[in-house]
Amino acid sequence: MAIIDDVRSIIAKSLNIPMERLTPESRLDELGAESLDVIEIVFGLEEKFDITIPLKADEATRLASAGKADGDGQNVPFSTVGDVADIVQKLVAAKASQ
Amino acid sequence: MNRVVVTGIGLVSPIGSTCEKFWSALVEGRSGIGPITIIPTDRLNIRIAAQVLDFEPTQHFDAKRENMLDRFSQFAVVAARAAVRDAQLEFTEELALQAATIVGNGAGGMNTLDDSYYRLYAQNATRAHPLSIPRLMANAACSLVSMDLGLKGPTFTIASACASGSHAIGQAFQMIRLGQTPVALAGGTEACITVGTIKGWEALRVLSADTCRPFSRTRSGLVLGEGAAMFVLEERERAVARNAPIYAELLGFGMSADAADITAIDPDGAARAMRAALIDARINADDVDYVNAHGTGTALNDKGETVALHKAFGASAGRLAVSSSKAVLGHSLGAAGALEFAATALALHHQTIPPTANYEEADPDCDLDYVPNTARNAPIEKAMSSSFAFGGLNAVLVLGRA
Numbered sequence: 127m128a129i130i131d132d133v134r135s136i137i138a139k140s141l142n143i144p145m146e147r148l149t150p151e152s153r154l155d156e157l158g159a160e161s162l163d164v165i166e167i168v169f170g171l172e173e174k175f176d177i178t179i180p181l182k183a184d185e186a187t188r189l190a191s192a193g194k195a196d197g198d199g200q201n202v203p204f205s206t207v208g209d210v211a212d213i214v215q216k217l218v219a220a221k222a223s224q
Numbered sequence: 225m226n227r228v229v230v231t232g233i234g235l236v237s238p239i240g241s242t243c244e245k246f247w248s249a250l251v252e253g254r255s256g257i258g259p260i261t262i263i264p265t266d267r268l269n270i271r272i273a274a275q276v277l278d279f280e281p282t283q284h285f286d287a288k289r290e291n292m293l294d295r296f297s298q299f300a301v302v303a304a305r306a307a308v309r310d311a312q313l314e315f316t317e318e319l320a321l322q323a324a325t326i327v328g329n330g331a332g333g334m335n336t337l338d339d340s341y342y343r344l345y346a347q348n349a350t351r352a353h354p355l356s357i358p359r360l361m362a363n364a365a366c367s368l369v370s371m372d373l374g375l376k377g378p379t380f381t382i383a384s385a386c387a388s389g390s391h392a393i394g395q396a397f398q399m400i401r402l403g404q405t406p407v408a409l410a411g412g413t414e415a416c417i418t419v420g421t422i423k424g425w426e427a428l429r430v431l432s433a434d435t436c437r438p439f440s441r442t443r444s445g446l447v448l449g450e451g452a453a454m455f456v457l458e459e460r461e462r463a464v465a466r467n468a469p470i471y472a473e474l475l476g477f478g479m480s481a482d483a484a485d486i487t488a489i490d491p492d493g494a495a496r497a498m499r500a501a502l503i504d505a506r507i508n509a510d511d512v513d514y515v516n517a518h519g520t521g522t523a524l525n526d527k528g529e530t531v532a533l534h535k536a537f538g539a540s541a542g543r544l545a546v547s548s549s550k551a552v553l554g555h556s557l558g559a560a561g562a563l564e565f566a567a568t569a570l571a572l573h574h575q576t577i578p579p580t581a582n583y584e585e586a587d588p589d590c591d592l593d594y595v596p597n598t599a600r601n602a603p604i605e606k607a608m609s610s611s612f613a614f615g616g617l618n619a620v621l622v623l624g625r626a
Binding site: 160161162165169181182183184186187 | 427428429430485486488522523524
């Protein structure tokens with residue numbers, strides 16, 4: 127399975143939505159991800175790929191609230207499903223080249 | 225309603241376990257945060273905490289008794305004994321039958337749990353220690369305080385995560401106020417610097433890797449701590465009649481729930497608890513001189529708490545002195561509210577505002593007077609101590625000068 131499909135599967139499971147709804151362009155905040163959902167998704171990916179994804183709790187919160195009226199989407203490490211897959215791809219490649 | 229005063233303070237803390245040591249470190253901003261040495265750190269990513277390093281159980285308990293007490297209970301019992309000594313209080317048989325014991329802790333005997341599971345799962349031990357359950361149960365500390373001092377009145381544990389200590393003190397305050405008991409031992413304790421607990425906190429991604437800098441733009445998260453603070457709370461006329469030392473008077477207690485996020489602070493919920501405490505104390509926002517803030521040093525808490533202070537105090541927020549003791553004490557979870565209640569009572573007693581240590585740079589989102597790095601001598605008539613817990617449970621206490 128391609129990395130993007132694993133990423134879609136883990137996000138879909140965490141947010142309890144059908145995987146088919148997730149495209150690389152889907153934004154996590156628009157999918158209804160809350161701060162702890164983001165942290166859980168990152169945990170799922172770290173476990174799946176044996177990688178470490180740098181993310182702080184406040185970044186997860188900004189990311190989850192980016193689309194809301196009082197949200198602050200500045201300085202977030204990723205916004206879309208595709209962004210997440212890119213980060214995982216890079217970290218997996220970095221691990222393989224070690 | 226009865227008036228309620230604080231007549232004894234007992235402490236076990238990362239900055240010393242006497243009132244003198246505790247207060248001088250707070251005032252000088254000497255932090256108890258340092259490299260973790262009490263547990264193995266090879267599996268930890270975060271290797272700092274505010275540990276109680278000068279605590280030797282055998283100085284306080286004989287071998288048989290020590291075996292029954294998890295570290296969180298040891299802290300509570302030692303702090304409770306110190307509070308009673310400090311209050312110069314003798315428990316007659318009659319008083320012991322009435323005295324309440326209310327202890328707040330967020331977890332329970334986490335060292336016992338960690339050790340027990342390590343033996344079972346990692347070392348394939350076939351049996352657990354027979355005292356595992358009585359050591360780790362959430363009410364162990366409270367029960368052991370009551371047993372140690374022979375107190376036989378209303379006795380129970382309050383668990384509301386990081387607000388546990390404040391809820392426990394507030395509950396005892398209300399019971400004395402209503403005449404349900406003349407005296408209470410109340411406070412909080414926590415000792416959960418264990419590999420399992422820290423791994424759990426690491427996963428939440430809120431721990432700082434270097435230090436705790438509340439309200440500073442450069443803050444990078446919270447640092448776990450441990451310890452206990454127990455107080456003798458007493459009906460005022462009784463305390464005055466026996467010429468007891470009085471640190472401060474308890475004036476009000478406010479509680480609320482956010483009913484929102486499981487971890488993030490909700491400024492509305494926090495502000496409602498502050499307002500409730502002011503109303504309970506029958507004072508106005510501009511009567512408060514000092515707020516000992518929850519101030520965890522996470523990006524979200526300190527911003528949200530600042531918003532809450534503006535909401536609760538309105539135009540008076542600008543004249544408040546606000547400081548967080550967590551740069552010095554770390555975040556001792558269920559004990560935090562109690563240790564910070566001690567800081568607030570001592571601030572009133574000494575008429576000195578302890579600073580927010582480790583403060584580096586102003587943050588536009590945190591625009592109040594945080595008393596950065598240097599203590600301030602200032603007249604303090606009324607002060608507030610705030611705790612906001614995971615799960616959205618808020619507890620705020622208001623104190624007055626004795």
